[in-house]
Amino acid sequence: MIGWYVHHHGWGHLTRMQAIRPHLDDEVTVFSSLPAPADLGDDTTWIRLPADADPVPTADGALCPAHELGDVTAGGALHWAPIGHPGHQRRLATIADWIARHPVAAFVVDVSVEVTAFVRLLGVPTVVFAQPGERSDRPHRLGHALADRIVAPWPEGLFDAAELSDQHERVRHVGAISRHDGRTRRPADDAARRALFLSRTLDASRLAETIDLLTARGWVVDTAGARDDDRVDDVWPLLCRANVVISAAGLNGVADIATAGARAVVLPQDRPFGEQEHTARVLQAAGLASTAPAGSSPAKVVELVERAAATVPADWSRWGATGAAARAAHAIQEVTS
Template sequence: MIGWYVHHHGWGHVTRMRAIRRHLGEEVTVFSSLPAPEALDEGTTWVRLPEDADPVVGSDGLSREAHELGDVTAGGALHWAPIGHPGHQERLAIIADWIARNPVSVFVVDVSVEVTAFVRLLGVPTVVFAQPGDRTDSPHRLGYDVADRIVAPWAPGTIDAAELASRVDRVRHVGAISRYDGRDRDGIADDTARRVLFLSRTLDQPELAATADLLAARGWVVETAGARGDDRVDDVWPMLCRATVVVSAAGQNGVADLAAVGARAVVLPQDRPFGEQEHTGRVLQSDGYAWTGPADSTPAQIVELVERAAASTPDWTGWGVAGAAARAARAIEEVAS
């Protein structure tokens, strides 16, 4: 049996788990403070964990934020371990109880240094996911040090991760993992319209509206998916296929989906911890995969980038999407066997 921790920030970690899950033969139990998706693959169980960062009401009746209870980093050794937080304690107890009652072959962590160290202390082999950006701090080094395998979800020679250099024997570069790997375009009609698709929350609403107006004035058909509060699309593949240009952030899943469809793209890296998206954006620009601009690009600048992207012919082969999810599954099974 495989355990799998899914971080609660966004839906990218869930999407990655589901892409890899279909290539695993063992039963999988997922732990996350996110609600379970509407549909899970057969043999997959979802365990909802309590929150570990919400305010706590003390014996004096006062509500305090988690960071007010004490040093949440244990002197810089960890990222998040709030003192005396009931939710934090309960979520680790749930994981420990499950490990004690089940024959766990491997525990996948995407991502949490604290869960990685905790599970390994319980005597369970671990597989962790690496991320772009500067991960040379003490907590990240701890997580990588205790991991049995480190899955780098990018192709060799793309993302430079200095923190992995001394751990190469345990690193598996699998390529970018996309839920759309291998999907074809059957049944998706082409048209002659110039379409631009804004994917995910890349721009604030006023900037999005102003950019859309400028593009429409130039004859572009503007579409959105997850870029506003009311436009969530479960399956964006047909929209990706029809788009002449896709405007996206530089998150790992979003960029992997661009690669899967071979998109002409404008990427606007967002401000994230450890410079994750800025790091990815620099690689995309320097290696010719996409046109990039800062997150605070003006509407006029974005329109110019869209026009440039429309005239480009990117080759996404080097991003390594084809077969990446299956390679990640094999890395997990190396440890489970």
């Protein structure tokens, strides 16, 4: 049996689990603050964890912000461990109770240094996912040091991940993991120029202005996850028919673009540890996508879209998306076998 912690920020950690899950024969129990997806599948159990960052009532009836509950970083050794937070305590107790009652072969953590350390202290082998960016701080070094396997969801050689250099024997570079790997690409059946805004890239006003400018130039524009009301369950058809995809630099979105072999304009968003800026620099240096700051003007974004449309699609095979989910599953099974 495998445990799996899915971080609740965004949807990328969940979709990564869903891409890998079909390649695992073991039963899997997922722990997350996210609600369970509708298409969880057989032999997969979802345990919803309480939130660990909401305000806590005090004795006088006021609400104390979680980040004010003592030294939440334990002197810089951890990222998040608020003192006396009921939700934080219950979520770890839930994981401990489950481990005590089940024969757990491995626990996958995507991502949390605290869960990694906690599970390993309970005597369970751990598999952690690496992330791009500057990850040489004490908590990240601790999490990497405790892991039995470190899955790097990018191809070996393109990313500069110095913090993994002394963990070589335990690191598995599996390539970009996409839930669409193996699907047939079906281009649009008309001659329209189509642009797809994939994920949050521009604020609402600049997004609307950019769409208006593209439409005035004859583009048909789709959006998926770019606004509050446009989440798409299956984005694959939109990816396939788009001449250009405008995306943030999250690993899952880029992996989906690579699987579709699409032309891309990437606008990295501000994330902890410079994660997306790092990925965007790698994409630009490899000649796989045009990039620009997230604060770029609508006119600049339109210029990049037009320029990308006039180019030959990049050779995304360098991103290693084909077979990446199966390779990640194999890395997990190295620990369970």
